[in-house]
Amino acid sequence: MRIAQIKLRVISMPLKSPFHTHLGTVTEREGIIVEVIDSNGISGYGEGVAFTTPWYTEETVRTSLHIMSDVLIPLLQKNLIKHPEDAAILFQSIRRNHMAKAGLEMAIWDLYAKASLTSLSKVIGGTRSEIASGVVIAADSLPSALNQIEKYVEEGYQRYKIKIHPGQDYTVLEKIRRYYPELPIMADANSAYTLNDMDRLKALDDFNLLMIEQPLASDDIIEHSLLQKGINTPICLDESIVSFHDAKNAIELGSCKIINIKAGRVxxxxxxxxxxxxxxxxxxxxxxxxxxxxxxxxxxxxxxxxLPGFTIPGDISASNRFWEEDIIAPEVSVKNGFVSVPDTPGIGFGINEKRLKETTRIEKVFKF
Structure with a gap:
């Protein structure tokens, strides 16, 4: 694999409707689109998923752009890689900055799969031809949440994630359960609770939730193990898991029964x-x-x-869930609650060059 050029584009696009959590509201999404081009002119694409401000993790679009431009790309310029795993191992010499690393590494995976004339799914060991799709309900009121759920039930989504925080948890879930007693729902707390809320969280056992995601601090593993011992609802860790080491420790300590894997986060x-x-x-x-x-x-x-271990529907909804027009073609679609896994080389989607150009705010090019 000989990289000839890397392009970084910072893009920005308004959401179709605001995305609400107790941490804040997202109305405009920035991101970094990474294009890695080899000596044969084949392009692989990745995406840096940090947000504009550090509300989810410490990384931001601007810090990721700096790390990619001034640290990681120079490493790639100095070191020949033969496989995407070589890039991941090379980047281990740099601490954290996982989203910056992921944007580049995943573009290299796409390039490698395309050069191999194989779908990315098959290259990494995927076994499914379709995956079950879940959706996030991120509304600012109960009526709005119920309206969203009704719409997504009609579209066939297989799992529903409800954003919660103290003061908007038991009552909200109780009313949703009243309308939808059998609906596969989970709660996502985004670190809104502490161990002092043990009784409050234990009360949520009433609702037969699939899980409660990241109830405690975003960097905690130990206190989650204490909480899991005190409640029946499975705990799922998200923000706490930024590496294999974190996942191993959390499992050994009994801090969770489920893990949310985001390639961009790890x-x-x-x-x-x-x-x-x-x-x-x-x-x-x-x-x-x-x-x-x-x-x-x-x-x-x-x-x-x-991959075979992904047994729970993920947050992989249709492109039109968030965007009037996405930057890929065709856009991701959900049919009867499922998304087809492409069998064409690489990620299996082309680039909507017109839309990408319209949304690009910054572009940087690096020659090899």
Whole structure:
């Protein structure tokens, strides 16, 4: 694999409707589109999924752009890589900055799969031809949440994630359960609680939730193990898991029964696969989370979720869930609650060059 050029584009696009959590509201999404071009002119695409401000993790679009431009790309310029795993291992010399690493590493995976004339799903060991699709309900009121659920039930989504926080948890879930007693729902807390809320969280056992995601601090593993011992609802860890080491420790400590794997959060597909493989051996369910992504990251998520250990529907909804027009063609679509896994080379989606150009705010080119 001989890289000839890397292009970084910072793009920005308004969401069709605001995305609400207790941490804030997202109305405009920035991201970094990575294009890695080899000496034969083949392009592989990745996406840096950090947000504009550090509300989800410490990384931002601007810090990721700096790390890619000034640290990671120079490493690639100085070191010949033969396989995407070589890039992941090379990047281990740099601490954290997982989203910056993932954007580049995943573009290299796409390039490698295209050069091999193989779908990305098959290259990484995927076994499914379609994956079950879940959706996030991120509304600012109960009536709005119920309206969203009704719409997505009609579209066939297989799992529903409800954003919760103290003051908007038991009552909201109780009313949703009253309308939808059998609906597969989970709660996502985004670290809104502490161990002092043990009784409050235990009360949510009443609703037969699939899981409660990241109830405690975003960097915690130990206190989650204490909480899991005190409640019946399975805990799923998200923000706490940024590496294979984190996942291994959380499983050994009994901090969770489920792990949300986001390749963009853990540094790319190499680390995501390592976490998946370990969880599969240990009988820990995993699912693929979302980051309000554009289509390139969504395409990578589809390939990742085709691995055999992904037993729970992920946050892989249709492109039109967030965007009037996505930057890929065709756009991701959901039919009867499922997304087809492409069998064409690479991520299996082309680039909507017109839309990409319209949304690009910054472009940087690096020659090799």
């Amino acid at each position: 540094g790319g597909l190499y680390e995501a696969k390592r976490i998946h493989d370990y969880c599969l051996k240990r009988g820990i369910d995993v699912w693929c989370g979302g980051m309000i992504e554009f289509g390139i990251s969504r395409a990578h998520n589809i390939a990742l979720a085709s």
